[in-house]
Amino acid sequence: MRLGSLAGDCPPPMKTITSWKKVSVALEETDNPVLNSIPNDIVSTNDIDSAIGTLTSHIRTVVENKSRIVPAKSGSKLLKNVSEFIRAKNAALRRTGKYPTGENVPCACIPT
Secondary structure: OOOOOHHHHOOOOEEEEEOHHHHHHHHHOOOOHHHHOOOOOOOOHHHHHHHHHHHHHHHHHHHHHOEEEEEOOOOOOOOHHHHHHHHHHHHHHHHHHHOOOOOOOHHHHOOO
16 A cells, blocks of 8 residues: 555556457458468367467457557647537438438538
8 A cells, every 4th residue: 555646656547448440451451461360160169279279360460450559648638619619510421321301411511
């Protein structure tokens, strides 16, 4: 147990950002040495376990390679009016998706 300031002793909070689109593209590649190592004829439970382990390891590696760790709170803040504009645009897009009426559709065409 340690006594003292919590703020000074704690590392800055971090978060992981994953590009799921890049993960999807990487997983679509079928000509891969890792995937080619899985046999076509799986006849035993050991073969099943091995294939599952290989596939799980491959997916984990792809996700890790397409992810990056960044500070949880970035120092850059958007200007208040930019934040309000983005919030309004997102609200208009949500309205359009839920209620695609003639009144809501033009709202979603806000130029970015």
